[in-house]
Amino acid sequence: MKPPQNKYRLCLPRLLLVGLAAAFLLVSEVRAWEVVNYQDRDYVTLASLADFYGFRHEVNDKHLWLRGGNFVIKGVANSRDLFINQIKFVLSYPILPKGRDHLVSRLDLCKLIDPVIRPHFIKDASPFTxxxxxxxHGGxxxxxxxxxxxxxxxxxxLARQLRVRLEGEGFKVVMTRDEDKYLSLPERMGIANRIExxxxxxxxxxxxxxxxxxxETFALSPDATRSPKERSRDPEQETLQGNQLDAENIALATAVHVSVIKKLRAVDRGIKRASWAVLKWSEKPAILxxxxxxxxxxxxxxxADVRHRERLASAITDAIVNFRDALTLR
Ligand SMILES: [Zn+2]
Structure with a gap:
């Protein structure tokens, strides 16, 4: 059972390969992503991506769509904005036009699109309680x-309201602060990283x-742990190093963001990437x-309205329950 080299090198950390090989086998024999190297970065053609997921692929001038299953994905050439089921994501790199097709960076495909579309494929995600x-802030x-x-x-x-809701769903909750006091970022993350x-x-x-x-919901930039200089020196390793929790981070960010946008009909400013300390130093799946x-x-x-915050807390709680279920759906 030797998987095609091309596809398996695309995005999954090596540790995942063995576990996923069996699950992918049926698909992998007939479908593979077409990788194109452009300016030292790997891209995947949209046509082959559509084929891989079994999506329909449409291009109209600068606009492109992928449709299939429960998903409608919409992008624009030369833009970093991508809409998945009308939720806005900001990609690490713009989608590039290529003839009648388009190119999506391998990094965005592996670290954003795939974990969002298939959170149950995040194979080594640890269950959380x-x-x-x-x-x-504080103090x-x-x-x-x-x-x-x-x-x-x-x-x-909001944190206190969220705690009540989460405990109601059977989660344990630890708050980094439960009073108006100042905590440095290392202190915050010291508390968080101690919790198994x-x-x-x-x-x-x-x-x-x-x-x-x-x-707005933020997840750690997928290549945040490497400087631009390091990345340009060794672009091939781009997706194999860095934060091993990228897939979980973006799946968690998506779950929370989508839930809040849909349930509160809030203005969607997008799921974004940042390298802030709380995201970078977290040893667990993390969002801001x-x-x-x-x-x-x-x-x-x-x-300022307690009822509105209740709705926020409820939408975030629903999302965390969904995220837990998505990870345990094997
Ligand atoms: Zn703030």
């Missing part, structure tokens, strides 16, 4: 100043200029959730 909830660090109060107050209130079988959710509220509102702009008059009014 505890959720570490991190209310952003002498008030966070953003909103219309009705400071960020640190609302992150703590856990995931980590950092709660924040956003600030911005007038008229900006909506939800920005639950709205406290600088926006309308949104800050909602954030």
């Amino acid at each position: 505890t959720v570490v909830v991190d209310p952003g 002498e660090d008030p966070g953003s100043k909103g219309v009705y109060g400071h960020e640190k107050e609302y992150t703590l209130r 079988n856990s995931i980590f959710i950092s709660l924040h509220f956003n600030y911005g200029s007038k008229g900006i509102s909506g939800i 959730f920005e639950g709205g702009f406290i600088t926006d008059k309308e949104e800050s009014r909602k954030i």
Whole structure:
């Protein structure tokens, strides 16, 4: 049972290969991704990607669609924005036009698209029983100043509401702080990383200029642990090193973001990548959730409303339950 070299080198860390080989076998014999190297980076043609997943593939000028199963994926040439079932994701690299086809970076395919479409294929994901909830800021660090109060107050209130909901679903909950006190980032992550079988959710509220509102969810940049210099020296290793939790991070970010956007009909500012300390230093699957702009008059009014925060807590809890179920669906 020797899998085709080409496909298996595409994205999965080597540790996963053996475990996944059997599951992939039927598909792999007839389908493979076509890899194109461009400017020292590996890309996959959209046509072969569509073929692999059994999706229909349509291109109309700069716009492209993949449709199949429960998914509609929409992208635009030369843009980093990708919509999966109308939820906005920001890719690491733009989609490139290539003749009548398009190229998607192998990194984005392996670290974003595939784990979102097939979270149950995240093979070595460890089951979790505890959720570490991190209310952003605190004490002498008030966070953003909103219309009705400071960020640190609302992150703590939401965290406490979320704790009740999660405990109701049978999770253990550890809070990095349960009072108005300052914690350095190493202190926060020291608390979080000590907890076995856990995931980590950092709660924040956003600030911005007038008229900006909506939800953003961040997962660690998939190549954050390597400098651009290192990456250019050894582009082939791009997806084989770095954060081993990339797939879980993006799947968790997607679960939470989608749940909140759909249930609260919130403005979708996208699932994004960042290299912030809480994401980079986490040894567990981690996301940073920005639950709205406290600088926006309308949104800050909602954030100050306990019922709105209950809905946020409920949507996040549903997502965590779904994420747990997705990982255990084998
Ligand atoms: Zn913040």
